[in-house]
Amino acid sequence: xxxxxxxxxxxxxxxxxxxxxxxxxxxxxxxxxxxxxxxxxxxxxxxxxxxxxxxxxxxxxxxxxxxxxxxxxxxxxxxxxxxxxxxxxxxxxxxxxxxxxxxxxxxxxxxxxxxxxxxxxxxxxxxxxxxxxxxxxxxxxxxxxxxxxxxxxxxxxxxxxxxxxxxxxxxxxxxxxxxxxxxxxxxxxxxxxxxxxxxxxxxxxxxxxxxxxxxxxxxxxxxxxxxxxxxxxxxxxxxxxxxxxxxxxxxxxxxxxxxxxxxxxxxxxxxxxxxxxxxxxxxxxxxxxxxxxxxxxxxxxxxxxxxxxxxxxxxxxxxxxxxxxxxxxxxxxxxxxxxxxxxxxxxxxxxxxxxxxxxxxxxxxxxxxxxxxxxxxxxxxxxxxxxxxxxxxxxxxxxxx
Amino acid sequence: xxxxxxxxxxxxxxxxxxxxxxxxxxxxxxxxxxxxxxxxxxxxxxxxxxxxxxxxxxxxxxxxxxxxxxxxxxxxxxxx
Numbered sequence: 148x149x150x151x152x153x154x155x156x157x158x159x160x161x162x163x164x165x166x167x168x169x170x171x172x173x174x175x176x177x178x179x180x181x182x183x184x185x186x187x188x189x190x191x192x193x194x195x196x197x198x199x200x201x202x203x204x205x206x207x208x209x210x211x212x213x214x215x216x217x218x219x220x221x222x223x224x225x226x227x228x229x230x231x232x233x234x235x236x237x238x239x240x241x242x243x244x245x246x247x248x249x250x251x252x253x254x255x256x257x258x259x260x261x262x263x264x265x266x267x268x269x270x271x272x273x274x275x276x277x278x279x280x281x282x283x284x285x286x287x288x289x290x291x292x293x294x295x296x297x298x299x300x301x302x303x304x305x306x307x308x309x310x311x312x313x314x315x316x317x318x319x320x321x322x323x324x325x326x327x328x329x330x331x332x333x334x335x336x337x338x339x340x341x342x343x344x345x346x347x348x349x350x351x352x353x354x355x356x357x358x359x360x361x362x363x364x365x366x367x368x369x370x371x372x373x374x375x376x377x378x379x380x381x382x383x384x385x386x387x388x389x390x391x392x393x394x395x396x397x398x399x400x401x402x403x404x405x406x407x408x409x410x411x412x413x414x415x416x417x418x419x420x421x422x423x424x425x426x427x428x429x430x431x432x433x434x435x436x437x438x439x440x441x442x443x444x445x446x447x448x449x450x451x452x453x454x455x456x457x458x459x460x461x462x463x464x465x466x467x468x469x470x471x472x473x474x475x476x477x478x479x480x481x482x483x484x485x486x487x488x489x490x491x492x493x494x495x496x497x498x499x500x501x502x503x504x505x506x507x508x509x510x511x512x513x514x515x516x517x518x519x520x521x522x523x524x525x526x527x528x529x530x531x532x533x534x535x536x537x538x539x540x541x542x543x544x545x546x547x548x
Numbered sequence: 549x550x551x552x553x554x555x556x557x558x559x560x561x562x563x564x565x566x567x568x569x570x571x572x573x574x575x576x577x578x579x580x581x582x583x584x585x586x587x588x589x590x591x592x593x594x595x596x597x598x599x600x601x602x603x604x605x606x607x608x609x610x611x612x613x614x615x616x617x618x619x620x621x622x623x624x625x626x627x628x
Contacts, residue, residue: 284559312603430573
């Protein structure tokens with residue numbers, strides 16, 4: 148133990164000295180290296196190790212700086228960072244406090260793109276077999292893009308021109324910068340939870356490869372893959388291909404084109420309806436003509452002629468029968484008349500006055516009853532005899548029954 | 549109310565049915581009274597389709613998540 152206690156430092160004092168020397172002694176510098184052990188913390192801070200073949204340095208990029216990043220660093224990516232050397236006192240470790248981070252050339256981005264593409268392809272995220280067809284007549288379309296970009300304006304304009312009644316639902320997100328991919332993924336999940344749209348357009352207008360990078364990130368790709376609602380990607384211009392395009396059910400070359408792909412043209416559908424109506428009317432007229440023709444043909448056919456002939460024959464037969472019946476009736480009547488006449492003369496023969504005129508007479512008793520037998524007569528009875536002309540009262544002298 | 553009405557009418561199905569009716573009518577293999585019933589059904593469906601075509605939306609809906617993670621919707625006019 149030394150006798151000069153003034154020279155004994157605490158660990159904290161030593162660390163503070165180191166911190167002061169390092170932070171003052173090393174100016175803000177640009178450093179190139181390969182990213183490893185990358186951690187994207189939920190706080191928005193990014194932690195990683197920058198290394199070369201021989202050594203490594205811990206790096207931290209705080210949220211305030213990281214939020215301006217277009218392209219998030221990935222493990223294995225060559226980057227150039229600008230940062231200040233600081234000391235993380237708790238751990239007693241020096242580190243780079245990164246202010247800016249750039250991918251070391253376009254080649255690095257292309258490599259990162261290829262790496263992710265290969266990985267996701269291997270997992271089947273791009274399989275054509277799982278891609279869904281879009282509904283022909285969507286009622287509502289969900290849009291995941293920036294509320295202020297050209298993309299949303301283009302989509303609204305084209306969609307309303309093609310199908311004025313379409314319902315559009317926008318989930319506003321940041322489409323570039325660190326965190327954009329996370330927001331896009333959350334928005335896609337939100338639409339799936341919300342459930343009131345038939346398909347999704349996910350995209351943004353044109354920009355540099357760095358501007359479009361959120362659509363090359365794994366979070367975006369996985370959210371599109373996990374969506375139960377069909378997704379149309381619409382990123383940048385025709386020539387821009389992103390990972391999102393490979394996962395999406397349909398890739399649209401631009402946001403305007405996405406609206407065209409998703410919606411039929413109402414005017415075309417209207418003219419198709421006109422056409423259908425004309426065909427329907429024609430068909431009905433044709434059908435009516437056809438029936439009328441068949442009716443005419445039937446009327447003119449031999450069968451119908453035969454039927455008419457048959458009717459004529461029957462009519463004639465009927466007339467003939469009627470004639471005969473009339474004649475028979477006449478004969479019958481004549482016969483009856485003769486019979487009546489005969490009966491009349493018979494009746495004349497039975498008239499008692501006829502008998503009296505031939506010399507017979509009728510005797511009646513006191514009560515006027517015709518006497519048909521002598522048995523009821525007694526001597527002295529008075530009877531009335533009627534002659535053809537006049538009557539006489541006679542007395543019975545003797546009855547001889 | 550508006551949404552219910554729209555949900556009840558499926559444009560795609562209506563159009564498919566119209567197509568089916570036209571084809572059946574054009575085949576000519578059909579009784580006259582059935583043809584009249586189909587004609588009536590077809591023209592009614594077409595009128596509904598046309599009504600759907602003439603609808604115009606003048607706003608878009610903004611879907612957002614509030615601080616509690618709940619989804620909210622808000623109508624926003626898109627009139628220029």
